[in-house]
Amino acid sequence: METKNIKSWNDELNVCIRCAYCFEGCPVFKVTGWETDTARGKIILAYGMLTGDLEPSQYIADKLFQCTYCRDCSERCSANVPVVDVLAAARADIVEAGFASDTHKGMAKNVKATGNIFGDKEIKAPVQQGEIPVYIGCQYLARPNQTKMYLKILEKLGVKPLVKDEICCGYPLYALGFRKELAEHKKKFLEIFPEKEIVALCPTCAAYIHEEYGKDVKHITQSILEHLPEKNLGLKATYHDPCDLSRVMGITEEPREILKKLGIEIVEMPKNRKTSHCCGGGGGILMSDVNLSDDIAILRIKQAIETGAPLLITPCPTCEQVLKKAATVVNEKGNGTIQVKNLSDIVWKALRS
Amino acid sequence: MKIDLEKLKGIVGQDNIKNDIADLYVYGSDSSVHNALASVVVRPTTIEQVQAIVRYANAELIPVVARGSGSGMSGQAVPIDGGIVLDFKNMNRIIEIRPADMLCKVEAGLVDDDLNRALKPYGLFYPPLPASSRVATIGGEIANNASGIRSVKYGATRDSVLGMKVVLANGDLVNLGSNTKVEASGYQIDRLMVGSEGTLGIIVEATLLLKPIPKFRCIGRASFDKLEDAGEAISEIIASGASPSMLELMDNIAITAVNTTLNMGLPDVEAIVMFEADGKVKEAVDAEINFMKEICEKHSGSDIETSYDLKERTKLFAGRKKLFAALSRYKEGLSCTSLADDMAVPYSKMAECASKIHEIAKRNNVVMTAYGHCGSGCMHTKILMDPTKKEQWEGAKRAVDEVYDYVRSVGGTTSAEHGIGLSKAPAWKKEKADSLAIIKAIKKALDPNNILNPHKIQDAPDDWITATKLRYPVE
Ligand SMILES: Cc1cc2nc3c(=O)[nH]c(=O)nc-3n(C[C@H](O)[C@H](O)[C@H](O)COP(=O)(O)OP(=O)(O)OC[C@H]3O[C@@H](n4cnc5c(N)ncnc54)[C@H](O)[C@@H]3O)c2cc1C
Ligand code: SF4
Ligand code: SF4
Numbered sequence: 001m002e003t004k005n006i007k008s009w010n011d012e013l014n015v016c017i018r019c020a021y022c023f024e025g026c027p028v029f030k031v032t033g034w035e036t037d038t039a040r041g042k043i044i045l046a047y048g049m050l051t052g053d054l055e056p057s058q059y060i061a062d063k064l065f066q067c068t069y070c071r072d073c074s075e076r077c078s079a080n081v082p083v084v085d086v087l088a089a090a091r092a093d094i095v096e097a098g099f100a101s102d103t104h105k106g107m108a109k110n111v112k113a114t115g116n117i118f119g120d121k122e123i124k125a126p127v128q129q130g131e132i133p134v135y136i137g138c139q140y141l142a143r144p145n146q147t148k149m150y151l152k153i154l155e156k157l158g159v160k161p162l163v164k165d166e167i168c169c170g171y172p173l174y175a176l177g178f179r180k181e182l183a184e185h186k187k188k189f190l191e192i193f194p195e196k197e198i199v200a201l202c203p204t205c206a207a208y209i210h211e212e213y214g215k216d217v218k219h220i221t222q223s224i225l226e227h228l229p230e231k232n233l234g235l236k237a238t239y240h241d242p243c244d245l246s247r248v249m250g251i252t253e254e255p256r257e258i259l260k261k262l263g264i265e266i267v268e269m270p271k272n273r274k275t276s277h278c279c280g281g282g283g284g285i286l287m288s289d290v291n292l293s294d295d296i297a298i299l300r301i302k303q304a305i306e307t308g309a310p311l312l313i314t315p316c317p318t319c320e321q322v323l324k325k326a327a328t329v330v331n332e333k334g335n336g337t338i339q340v341k342n343l344s345d346i347v348w349k350a351l352r353s
Numbered sequence: 354m355k356i357d358l359e360k361l362k363g364i365v366g367q368d369n370i371k372n373d374i375a376d377l378y379v380y381g382s383d384s385s386v387h388n389a390l391a392s393v394v395v396r397p398t399t400i401e402q403v404q405a406i407v408r409y410a411n412a413e414l415i416p417v418v419a420r421g422s423g424s425g426m427s428g429q430a431v432p433i434d435g436g437i438v439l440d441f442k443n444m445n446r447i448i449e450i451r452p453a454d455m456l457c458k459v460e461a462g463l464v465d466d467d468l469n470r471a472l473k474p475y476g477l478f479y480p481p482l483p484a485s486s487r488v489a490t491i492g493g494e495i496a497n498n499a500s501g502i503r504s505v506k507y508g509a510t511r512d513s514v515l516g517m518k519v520v521l522a523n524g525d526l527v528n529l530g531s532n533t534k535v536e537a538s539g540y541q542i543d544r545l546m547v548g549s550e551g552t553l554g555i556i557v558e559a560t561l562l563l564k565p566i567p568k569f570r571c572i573g574r575a576s577f578d579k580l581e582d583a584g585e586a587i588s589e590i591i592a593s594g595a596s597p598s599m600l601e602l603m604d605n606i607a608i609t610a611v612n613t614t615l616n617m618g619l620p621d622v623e624a625i626v627m628f629e630a631d632g633k634v635k636e637a638v639d640a641e642i643n644f645m646k647e648i649c650e651k652h653s654g655s656d657i658e659t660s661y662d663l664k665e666r667t668k669l670f671a672g673r674k675k676l677f678a679a680l681s682r683y684k685e686g687l688s689c690t691s692l693a694d695d696m697a698v699p700y701s702k703m704a705e706c707a708s709k710i711h712e713i714a715k716r717n718n719v720v721m722t723a724y725g726h727c728g729s730g731c732m733h734t735k736i737l738m739d740p741t742k743k744e745q746w747e748g749a750k751r752a753v754d755e756v757y758d759y760v761r762s763v764g765g766t767t768s769a770e771h772g773i774g775l776s777k778a779p780a781w782k783k784e785k786a787d788s789l790a791i792i793k794a795i796k797k798a799l800d801p802n803n804i805l806n807p808h809k810i811q812d813a814p815d816d817w818i819t820a821t822k823l824r825y826p827v828e
Contacts, residue, residue: 011685011686014688014740014741014825015681015682015688015689016681017384017677017681017689017691018382018383018384018385018423018824019384019424019485019488019677020384020422020423020424020485020488021485021487021488023422023488024466024487024488033396033442033443034371034376034396035379035380035422035423035440036371036375036376036379036380040379041379044378044379044382045375045378045379047824048375048378050826051826053378054374054375054378057373057374057375059373059375060375063375076487077678078677078678078681079677079678079681079682079689080678080681080682
């Protein structure tokens with residue numbers, strides 16, 4: 001098998017001292033308990049393919065795709081290995097070796113044909129003139145009411161959003177290993193967004209546009225906080241840090257400041273900010289292994305329930321989706337009554353009050 | 354080797370078995386340079402399951418290698434002869450915590466930090482605390498007699514284990530030790546099990562001695578222009594009767610590594626000594642710290658800072674804590690290998706040992722640092738080299754031999770806390786030459802069919818480089 005992508009990370013593979021520190025918070029390992037599912041396990045698999053000790057197989061492909069790209073491993077890594085970059089390279093090589101699943105291939109086709117991951121031509125950005133380029137992203141575009149709410153929030157706070165006829169940022173192509181498709185797609189994205197500064201709604205898009213295109217990206221929570229007046233909603237809630245926002249963008253305080261400004265008492269889960277526990281929805285896992293994603297989300301929602309807060313708030317559409325599903329499962333079993341809400345709902349409610 | 358998977362599935366269930374080549378490859382490695390393929394990975398959840406697996410393996414002469422988190426640095430958990438890897442991660446319950454008896458009983462697969470988190474509300478802790486406590490399991494720690502930065506005051510694992518349940522090579526279960534702090538004569542087999550690296554029995558449960566969490570903790574850091582001065586200060590601190598709860602040394606390579614790779618801003622000196630005292634009474638901690646500070650000053654220690662404040666303490670210790678990351682990134686193209694990584698020498702030889710390590714590294718064209726828990730006589734190093742180059746391995750091999758030749762010459766020991774396994778076995782066998790026959794007789798008595806982690810420690814190959822495939826692709 002050709003391993004040109006993995007090879008470019010050869011030094012990092014050698015830097016890994018195989019200490020196992022990445023076991024500590026890996027959400028996949030928390031569910032399965034097998035070492036092969038940890039960052040170290042996956043790094044060893046990548047190394048095995050690079051050295052020729054291992055032939056690529058469907059099993060290895062499945063293992064590589066059972067990862068949420070949450071970067072908890074990199075955060076704890078004793079040797080600062082950029083684990084997700086290495087894994088993304090391994091995914092790219094195994095995809096080129098012919099091990100992409102039909103679902104993943106379908107997603108890549110969708111992006112090419114329609115500009116969004118759903119392959120739905122009806123999913124379109126609500127184009128509008130304005131001053132600040134705002135990137136909405138596939139997940140929020142598929143939730144037009146929430147998108148509208150965020151845009152209205154910005155307008156109410158005096159920010160004039162410029163919304164373009166956007167296309168996917170390319171993250172799913174990167175995450176699922178479609179490098180050739182990604183190279184073409186990136187050119188199109190840059191034609192639409194030549195600007196250096198962008199405000200992004202979705203944490204994953206924000207992180208990816210920042211890292212891959214080198215743009216100065218503000219997450220919407222930062223823009224909101226700059227202009228938000230004080231309110232008193234008198235609520236109690238726990239806040240879930242989306243991995244891309246906390247661990248990649250380092251944005252942990254702004255969303256909390258927003259909640260505090262709105263008079264919300266935050267009860268923290270023990271795993272918060274940079275050591276937050278993943279919701280289970282990232283890295284394309286929803287398309288690779290939805291059951292695993294569900295199990296991870298249930299772990300997180302249980303942590304939220306343990307805080308005693310009746311409400312969990314998060315600014316990420318994917319976290320919201322998977323945690324809502326987990327809350328339904330746990331609540332139906334009589335083990336909680338927690339509600340999950342997107343930050344937009346809360347801010348909008350406050351601004352209307 | 355023929356293994357009856359159906360039989361194993363009958364014992365632990367289909368979901369607790371892995372035998373895809375990918376899994377076997379992953380479980381064939383640990384934090385050492387070694388790599389070998391297991392035949393199957395089995396994850397028991399009860400003592401009875403462990404007994405049934407071992408009984409079956411003994412009857413069929415199949416090797417059984419117990420595994421915690423595979424954080425060992427000497428290849429202890431690498432299944433050199435293949436066979437069954439017994440993964441303990443699902444036997445991780447805390448059975449009971451008995452504050453009045455200052456003890457707890459736990460399953461072998463429990464992770465050290467998880468235990469300490471559970472003990473905190475009782476105001477207690479389990480002291481061995483290796484740096485790897487976030488992943489190391491209690492079984493792995495016992496099997497390696499792990500220790501850590503606080504062992505200078507609280508001892509190594511052996512000092513904190515009161516007893517254990519062990520599955521013997523024939524599958525029988527034995528209760529070893531007691532629930533008491535002391536036990537006088539009679540062979541204390543539990544003590545023999547500590548540090549036996551899974552070669553004499555499979556630990557399934559342990560009774561552990563606990564200590565109260567100290568109310569006050571103060572850390573100090575001193576810089577030394579000369580390594581020898583740092584060594585003398587350490588020697589005197591220990592000989593003076595002071596009771597440090599930590600006494601650490603970092604040499605200039607370690608300092609440069611954290612400064613250049615992580616921008617830590619540590620003083621650019623030949624050595625840094627970190628000292629700590631803890632206790633229930635602040636005045637007593639003050640006295641200990643001042644006493645150690647004075648000794649450092651007497652030996653030309655400068656820029657001495659001390660603090661009780663958690664944030665400050667974390668800052669003062671940050672360089673030491675981040676050392677692994679720094680060493681891994683010391684220079685592009687060099688990897689941080691666990692070779693000659695651990696030894697103990699008499700206190701008076703600490704500085705000389707560090708200097709010897711530097712000399713040996715230079716002579717053999719590799720980079721080696723010296724740092725360690727000097728309070729317990731333990732010195733660590735790492736060999737930083739390009740692991741893809743054959744000549745680097747040849748240099749590393751000579752360096753390892755020379756380091757341990759020196760350690761033996763001063764009456765030190767090959768294994769301070771990182772085990773023996775494969776990489777350190779050749780040196781350890783030389784050190785224990787006159788007791789090897791007894792050691793082999795003990796192994797034979799307890800494991801007559803040689804199924805428990807075979808070909809490790811005294812039975813390991815004489816050349817660690819060819820003992821297994823190296824995990825790096827060597828040109
Ligand atoms: C970054 C890093 C830092 C480290 N720092 C320290 C330190 O400060 N102090 C220190 O002492 N060590 C340290 N170590 C070494 C290592 O973490 C310890 O030896 C630890 O005790 C190993 O635990 P484990 O669960 O990973 O065991 P494994 O690596 O899985 O196993 C090690 C050995 O124990 C045996 N074993 C495991 N479980 C059982 C059982 N239930 N019954 C019988 N045998 C068993 C195995 O067969 C093997 O021989 C460090 C390692 C790393 C990578
Ligand atoms: S924590 Fe980092 S260095 Fe350690 S095994 Fe995981 S990836 Fe490798
Ligand atoms: S990115 Fe997250 S899920 Fe993937 S290996 Fe790292 S910790 Fe585990």
